[in-house]
Amino acid sequence: xxxxxxxxxxxxxxxxxxxxxxxxxxxxxxxxxxxxxxxxxxxxxxxxxxxxxxxxxxxxxxxxxxxxxxxxxxxxxxxxxxxxxxxxxxxxxxxxxxxxxxxxxxxxxxxxxxxxxxxxxxxxxxxxxxxxxxxxxxxxxxxxxxxxxxxxxxxxxxxxxxxxxxxxxxxxxxxxxxxxxxxxxxxxxxxxxxxxxxxxxxxxxxxxxxxxxxxxxxxxxxxxxxxxxxxxxxxxxxxxxxxxxxxxxxxxxxxxxxxxxxxxxxxxxxxxxxxxxxxxxxxxxxxxxxxxxxxxxxxxxxxxxxxxxxxxxxxxxxxxxxxxxxxxxxxxxxxxxxxxxxxxxxxxxxxxxxxxxxxxxxxxxxxxxxxxxxxxxxxxxxxxxxxxxxxxxxxxxxxxxxxxxxxxxxxxxxxxxxxxxxxxxxxxxxxxxxxxxxxxxxxxxxxxxxxxxxxxxxxxxxxxxxxxxxxxxxxxxxxxxxxxxx
Numbered sequence: 001x002x003x004x005x006x007x008x009x010x011x012x013x014x015x016x017x018x019x020x021x022x023x024x025x026x027x028x029x030x031x032x033x034x035x036x037x038x039x040x041x042x043x044x045x046x047x048x049x050x051x052x053x054x055x056x057x058x059x060x061x062x063x064x065x066x067x068x069x070x071x072x073x074x075x076x077x078x079x080x081x082x083x084x085x086x087x088x089x090x091x092x093x094x095x096x097x098x099x100x101x102x103x104x105x106x107x108x109x110x111x112x113x114x115x116x117x118x119x120x121x122x123x124x125x126x127x128x129x130x131x132x133x134x135x136x137x138x139x140x141x142x143x144x145x146x147x148x149x150x151x152x153x154x155x156x157x158x159x160x161x162x163x164x165x166x167x168x169x170x171x172x173x174x175x176x177x178x179x180x181x182x183x184x185x186x187x188x189x190x191x192x193x194x195x196x197x198x199x200x201x202x203x204x205x206x207x208x209x210x211x212x213x214x215x216x217x218x219x220x221x222x223x224x225x226x227x228x229x230x231x232x233x234x235x236x237x238x239x240x241x242x243x244x245x246x247x248x249x250x251x252x253x254x255x256x257x258x259x260x261x262x263x264x265x266x267x268x269x270x271x272x273x274x275x276x277x278x279x280x281x282x283x284x285x286x287x288x289x290x291x292x293x294x295x296x297x298x299x300x301x302x303x304x305x306x307x308x309x310x311x312x313x314x315x316x317x318x319x320x321x322x323x324x325x326x327x328x329x330x331x332x333x334x335x336x337x338x339x340x341x342x343x344x345x346x347x348x349x350x351x352x353x354x355x356x357x358x359x360x361x362x363x364x365x366x367x368x369x370x371x372x373x374x375x376x377x378x379x380x381x382x383x384x385x386x387x388x389x390x391x392x393x394x395x396x397x398x399x400x401x402x403x404x405x406x407x408x409x410x411x412x413x414x415x416x417x418x419x420x421x422x423x424x425x426x427x428x429x430x431x432x433x434x435x436x437x438x439x440x441x442x443x444x445x446x447x448x449x450x451x452x453x454x455x456x457x458x459x460x461x462x463x464x465x466x467x468x469x470x471x472x473x474x475x476x477x478x479x480x481x482x483x484x485x486x
Contacts, residue, residue: 025159025164026158034158038172038176040212040214041147041151042175042183043210049397051187054276062126065405067405068409074398078138078394086145086383086384086386088103101150101154104221108214113210115213117136118136118140152386153386154226156370156382162462163308163312166311166312167308168364168367172360173360175216177301185291186290248384248385254389256451259446264443265400266397266399266403267435275432279292282425300353311364316364324355326350326351330347331351348432366386369385369389375471403435407428408428411427
């Protein structure tokens with residue numbers, strides 16, 4: 001069955017998008033517009049990773065150990081919400097605006113509201129503060145599942161071309177880093193201009209970031225299209241928790257990606273979360289946080305622009321491995337060398353920029369694993385596949401909080417103090433430098449041994465899918481027969 005015949009399977013009530021094969025090209029507008037989605041994500045998701053721990057501990061007065069516990073407990077809630085969101089997304093019919101874009105846009109509006117709420121703290125007793133922090137953050141996480149799932153899945157139906165996907169991954173990572181960059185050097189100064197790091201000013205500064213996030217999502221929604229025709233005859237027949245587990249457990253490259261991301265994203269989150277503590281206490285000047293972020297993230301934005309060329313020359317997996325090695329060495333040296341502003345700035349910039357490249361390529365990996373899952377099982381489940389990956393990112397965020405806030409609790413961090421003990425300073429430095437070095441070494445081992453889809457193998461997979469075939473037959477015919485036996 002060819003892709004042209006495949007298109008006839010699409011229901012007559014569902015509009016048929018333009019047919020794109022594995023060698024199709026996207027225009028520049030679509031690539032840039034797609035990146036605006038993660039720019040919007042960054043103004044809300046990455047904002048929380050960088051400043052929520054500081055807000056809860058220093059401004060709300062919640063203990064570091066309790067903050068770490070909140071992150072862990074909320075992730076148990078997310079473990080339920082992610083597959084529920086995936087089931088909803090995969091069950092949707094294709095409308096005139098596509099399958100994923102409408103869910104992404106509506107949910108982004110709700111996420112903007114919840115971002116402001118999470119940076120709001122009522123003047124109540126401590127027990128109620130903890131409950132408010134945990135409850136608002138849990139709702140925020142649930143809404144995020146309905147934003148990031150369709151947004152991440154969108155790339156897989158924009159194109160199957162390897163180079164185009166690398167460019168979409170670059171655009172997305174540029175958007176994410178762009179948001180981190182702006183939040184990194186503007187969020188604290190906004191509060192200082194308003195009068196200081198008070199609970200009220202956290203709320204106003206987060207509102208400014210959330211509004212920028214909403215504008216970014218509107219640009220993404222208006223500038224992207226779902227171009228690839230998908231035969232969903234088999235995929236629409238079953239949607240449940242069992243299928244969520246099946247989509248994950250039968251997809252080896254997805255498993256490798258999930259495990260790798262647990263360590264890469266936690267490394268980046270730890271860096272973003274602890275930078276404000278490191279600048280304030282280890283370097284003695286909280287204003288340096290904005291300067292360090294300006295240089296570190298700015299260099300990363302430049303670095304990821306080389307992703308498409310690196311991928312085309314070395315392939316995705318080899319590029320990731322090489323970047324990991326550079327990041328491991330830079331972070332390791334930063335731990336060994338005595339604290340100094342200039343050596344720290346140079347090495348943290350090299351390490352962060354090197355890590356940004358694998359994190360960018362990860363988005364191309366995600367789209368590839370979605371296609372691999374369809375090719376391997378005959379059933380396409382974008383939402384479920386992406387939900388598994390998204391949950392690993394949330395677990396990484398929780399791991400970063402446990403490592404960072406847990407270290408503060410263990411070493412005796414004193415909130416709002418003018419200085420900290422030598423033990424606390426050593427702990428902050430270790431989390432900033434040694435943890436990323438160790439975590440990325442584990443990530444490199446995982447991606448090397450578990451991720452088994454080379455670029456050449458993916459091209460064969462893409463060609464099969466373009467022709468309406470999966471690993472063992474024709475999609476929609478042999479697929480349904482196989483599913484009935486299970």
